[in-house]
Amino acid sequence: MTEINERRKLDRRGFLAAAGLTAAGAALAAVGGEAFAATRPTTRPAALPAAAAGGFAVPVDTVRHTRTWMAWPDSSAIWGRQLAGVQSNIALIAKTVAKYEPVVMCANPAAASKARSACGPAVTVITSIPVDDCWMRDSGPVFRTNGAGGLDAVGLNFNGWGNQQTHAKDSLVAGRVAAYASVPFSTAGFIGEGGAVETDGAGTLMATRSSILNPDRNPNRTQAQVEAAMCAAFGASKVIWFQGVLGRDITDDHVDATSRFLSPGQGTVQMPLPGDNDAWSKDARQQYQILSTSTTAQGGPISVTKLQGPDYDLIRSGDPNFVAAYANYYVCNGAVISSQFGDSRADAAAKSTLQRLFPGRTVEQLNTDSLGAGGGGIHCVTQQQPVP
Template identity: 30%
Template sequence: MKPGEKANAAGFRMIAEWRPHAACWIAWPKSEPTFGDTLGEARRECADVVRAIARFEPVCLLHDPDSHDGIEVLREVDGVELIACPLDDSWLRDSGPTFVSRPDGAIAGIDWTFDGWGGLYPHERDDNVARFIIERAGAARFRSEMVFEGGALSVDDCGTVLITQQCFEHRTRNGGPDRAEFEAELAQQLGARKVIWLKRSLEGDSTNGHVDVVAAFSAPGEVVVQTSDDPSDPDYGNLLENKAILESETDADGRPLRVCTVTSPPVRRKPDGARRMMSYINFYIANGGVVVPQYGFDDADAAALARLRGAFPDREVVGVLTPRIADAGGNIHCITQQQPLPETPDA
């Protein structure tokens, strides 16, 4: 790797999340400012997520050396490795690396600049997490000076990227790359050939526009998108617009997208009026499985699982109750990061 070289120039690209994984990286919930008095419940939910994913693939569980209460329940779980690492928070999709791979079997990680979602939260230690994981994985490292997070994108396997205009505008409100420069960095680091721009994510999204709560690629030429059947939902029109954009688009190879809709959970609010951040799209695709957030709504939860079983017919789709993680602003996709298996010539 040459100094200043971008990943794609070295032959790397980001492959789809449904490709085989070597491991799933997760961070144990730590931040009391994030979880408040629900930290213990969030840790129990995280443990359930870890157990669910470990049925399908190895889990590397990071924990802050000074804040790991409750983690002992996972020490004897098959396929789970506990790894000490200084942390600020647990949203590893954003603070961790975005892995890329090369046809010769090489693996690398993109180390984006992480600023705590625009300075909303402490991030000094979390900005070092990507480097830690990349080194632990024995991968090459490509540093990007662009402020970006893994939850802001979804990719297919031919260089198509989903992102929201909302997220881009928030990241560049005080200067930064223009749209052409932004797309160029995605091309140079991830091998992106086409960017599909949705408008925004969900009301009250503390990440200011991450796409992984509203839409995700599920197979070549196929995408799942969250919609609402409640016209009083503040996101009703926005979600329909996201769906319409996707239905009018093609992937980087020119194929029209097949769109599968998943109905939102019912709108619920916290005592302060803030919306509870609930999405069924914030799932994790594992080797042979899909692990999906559930919220305790019997009918809505079951309907979402049924729709996703249709979108992933060759995988076991399982639900895990994660309402406390949701109340903190994210969910299963947000706390996970897949490390792909090395590619092979016929992969």
């Protein structure tokens, strides 16, 4: 059992890197979970103004949304024969979210007709924001509110997960989305992705060192320096750090596949089966231990609910890169959109847990196996725009 899980989880999203894996990315993957240096910075991205923390903060994702942003994949160079399945998953997610709130799908002009046909009339497809791929959580902006009707957006300087995949278009998506939404836009003082940072909306963040402090994102920078930039961008004052898993997947262990904030002082962590001892299972247990013994930015305790993961022997997919993350759910107006993987008992238990964690919302479970084989899930391909 353990050997099977290790094999299946060894290289999440790994095939995505094949189209754009650089020598630096390959070298990083080779070092696995080894420690990485953090020293005095030599370069840094454009910094967010000091006033950024003055009332503006990224809210927890349970607040009401104006719309959801998504991106339509059309690159056979990236996806190969899996492209059709991924497009089908993206369309299913978009149509499901559109039952609860508006969805804007960014598509390249040549692919717009197919996107409109697949997604249906309830989804707005636009061609003014070109994209390389579908991971809007990572390439898109994070929106912030100030509690007084203000809204702005921050770009996290997306660089293709450390230059491991082509991103000439995706690196511009954040600013273009902000322009389309007619909100002020700034760039954060660090390089990262939206899926790499979770916020409780009240000053507390959580992230993995393996992703954020990775030298292919933030070279030669100390944890304290990156942490300060994260807090400035998100309007927070504390970061809860997990060690993470370095070099095993293109994201270097995004936190949103395992641990999520529900509200200030409340979180959930997806747990492995008791007998699983692969790198991802050990990481999940460590995340649970750290989060459940941490405090919020205000000093209060954090109550953590376990979200049981599936049995990899019982899920539909036998893909070695498959990610079966119930925790990668997306909260929209009135609903929680999650995945199901074919382990009927675990699927039902996860739905029950999510229903308990989000009372008053409809929990919808979708078959997103093509995205799972690509190393991601529903949260990875969506980005919320909160109501100001």
